[in-house]
Amino acid sequence: MRPLLWLLLAVAVVANVFLSTFSGYTGGTRILASVGTGVVTLGAGAGLWLTRGRAAGRV
Incomplete structure (x- = not known):
């Protein structure tokens, strides 16, 4: 599950950078x-x- 979330996070960040820098979208799009x-x-x-591991002895 966590590797999928890391992949999703990385792809979303790269997509956001692409959309804000290189795409020709304007306005509402x-x-x-x-x-x-x-x-x-x-x-x-x-x-x-939410799925992070808890260290022993920490609250």
């Missing part, structure tokens, strides 16, 4: 694409945070 990749990035990050 650019906003929707950026919001979509942002949601995927935040979701993958939250999934990784």
Whole structure:
């Protein structure tokens, strides 16, 4: 599960950089694409945070 979340996070970040730098999108299309990749990035990050391992002795 965690490797899939890491892959999803990496792909979403690369896609967001591509969309904001190299794509020809403007206006609403650019906003929707950026919001979509942002949601995927935040979701993958939250999934990784929730599945993190706990160190022994830490609260």
